[in-house]
Amino acid sequence: MINRIKGVPLSVSREKVYKRLNRGGKAVDHSTFDRIFDDVYSEALSLADVQAAWLKMNIENLDSGKIILSGEKNEKTELFSKDLASWLTGCGEIYILALTVGRAIADKIQDLSDSGEVTRALLMDAVSSELVEAAADALTRRIAREANAPITKRYSPGYGDWKIDAQRMIDDILCLGEIGIELNDAYLMIPEKSITAVIGVKKG
Numbered sequence: 001m002i003n004r005i006k007g008v009p010l011s012v013s014r015e016k017v018y019k020r021l022n023r024g025g026k027a028v029d030h031s032t033f034d035r036i037f038d039d040v041y042s043e044a045l046s047l048a049d050v051q052a053a054w055l056k057m058n059i060e061n062l063d064s065g066k067i068i069l070s071g072e073k074n075e076k077t078e079l080f081s082k083d084l085a086s087w088l089t090g091c092g093e094i095y096i097l098a099l100t101v102g103r104a105i106a107d108k109i110q111d112l113s114d115s116g117e118v119t120r121a122l123l124m125d126a127v128s129s130e131l132v133e134a135a136a137d138a139l140t141r142r143i144a145r146e147a148n149a150p151i152t153k154r155y156s157p158g159y160g161d162w163k164i165d166a167q168r169m170i171d172d173i174l175c176l177g178e179i180g181i182e183l184n185d186a187y188l189m190i191p192e193k194s195i196t197a198v199i200g201v202k203k204g
Helices: 014-021 030-034 037-047 082-087 103-114 118-147 166-174
Strands: 003-006 051-061 066-070 076-080 091-100 194-202
Touching (some): 014 118, 051 166, 076 166, 091 118, 103 118
Antiparallel strands (some): 003 051, 051 066, 051 091, 091 194
16 A cells, blocks of 8 residues: 655754755855855745655565566566666565655745845755755655664665666656656656655565
């Protein structure tokens, strides 16, 4: 059965947001952001609409990069990735998950950018990126408690040799539209601040 939740308490540190802003090797002037951080952060939290879905399936086969999964009604799903198969070595089950912080934040970032408020747009983008990661971490902890066994880290389509078009398979399984996520023709998620991934559960 697909599990779905709406609303997850979120918080991220100023340090994480600034670290994200510093990516790319170019340091930013934190004093510029310090003046508006609290205001932007509060607005981002008010706009965040976290929704998530996840499903546990059994791993039937991992041979030669072809991963065969089975559901509670014995329905079969096939994934194709040697890197993912290696990642799942020693696992007997897999969780497929998706989550988003919603469209409102993305719309706000676009509005700020269009109106020339570039600094606020940049900060809002960094805050919302950290919020979706915080939401994914919270869901991962929930899955770990549910699995009651060692789990792998998250692995997402587009990593290694797992092609991005695997997003369509995740959509078919989780019905992403039910949590407000759409895929474009390039299999990218709308809204952008969304995550799909799998987590393996170790045997024994």
